[in-house]
Amino acid sequence: MTADDLKKQAAARALELVQPGMRLGLGTGSTAKHFVDLLGERVAAGLDVICVATSEATQAQALSLAIPMSTLDETPELDLTVDGADELDSALRLIKGGGAALLREKIVAAASRRMVVIADDGKLVGKLGRFPLPIEVVPFGLEVTRRAVAKAIAEAGAAGELTLRKRPDGEVLVTDGGHYILDAHLGTIDHPEALAQALNIVPGVVEHGLFIGLAAMAILAGAGGLTILGAAE
Ligand SMILES: O=C(CO)[C@H](O)[C@H](O)COP(=O)(O)O
Structure with a gap:
């Protein structure tokens, strides 16, 4: 079974959580x-839902499948958000943003009664930090922000290189929100809550990829089947 098959299995299990009339992230x-x-297949078969996307890419995909789409301004409270993660631990603390959508992903997750993570079980780690932590920053004053981020990371007891994310063609990656991403190569994050708080107050940091206290459940697919973390319902 390929990693992609596992991802699809986790996604299929999450689809069972969707009820008619739900507002979905x-x-x-x-x-x-x-x-x-x-979800598009279920909508084509008559399922009634209204959805908000966490990125322009997902918005385009959903529209191509004729999934009814809304915005958080029109639909500010969501019932359920289903999203991937780059890493998670057994306490359902996540690193997200490998796909550069962390800002909208966090806003949508926070507007949801329930966030469910879907992933292959290789994403589950004992300690967060192997995956570089994405930190979304405004382009203005980048070097000043980079230094302040490095200081915040050190104060939270972590260390590692900060790299400005580039696109495959070598140009600086610009997020859907018009920002840059600094990836923090930390190896391990011993104190995720402290790091999240330290990053939250750095001027120029728009958002970071530590999602703490947001996910209620994770569906992890592995060779041995599905593992559910957190509250199943
Ligand atoms: O946070 C994300 C995008 O910003 C993604 O959820 C994360 O990168 C996982 O992606 P994939 O399912 O392709 O492994």
Whole structure:
């Protein structure tokens, strides 16, 4: 079974949580893409839902499948958001933003009664930090912000290189919100809450990829089947 098959299995299990009439947040990335594809099939078969996307890419995918789309301004309270993650631990603390959508992903997750993570079980780690932590920053004053981010990371007891994310063609990546991303290569994050708080107050930091206290459940697919973390309902 391929990693993509596992992602699809997790997405299919998450689809079972969707009820008619629900207001849904749609995540971003290759795993969330499976969920949106499967949801599109259910919508084509008559399921009534209204959705908000976490990225322009997901918005385009959902519209191509004729999924009814809204905005957070029109639909500020969501019942369920289903999204992928780059890493998670057993306390359902996440690193997100590998697909550069962390800002909208966090806003949508926070507007949802319930956030469910779907992933292959290779994303589950004992300690967060192997995946570089994405930190979204405004382009203005980048070097000043980079130094302040480095200081905040050190104060939270972590250390590692900060790299400005580039696109495959070598140009600086610009997010849907018009910002840059600094990836913090930390190796391990011993104190995720402290790091999140330290980053929250750096001027120029728009958002960071530590999602703490947002996910209520994770559906992890592995060779041995599905593992559910958190509250199943
Ligand atoms: O946070 C994200 C995008 O910003 C994604 O959810 C995360 O990168 C996981 O992606 P994938 O399902 O492709 O592994």
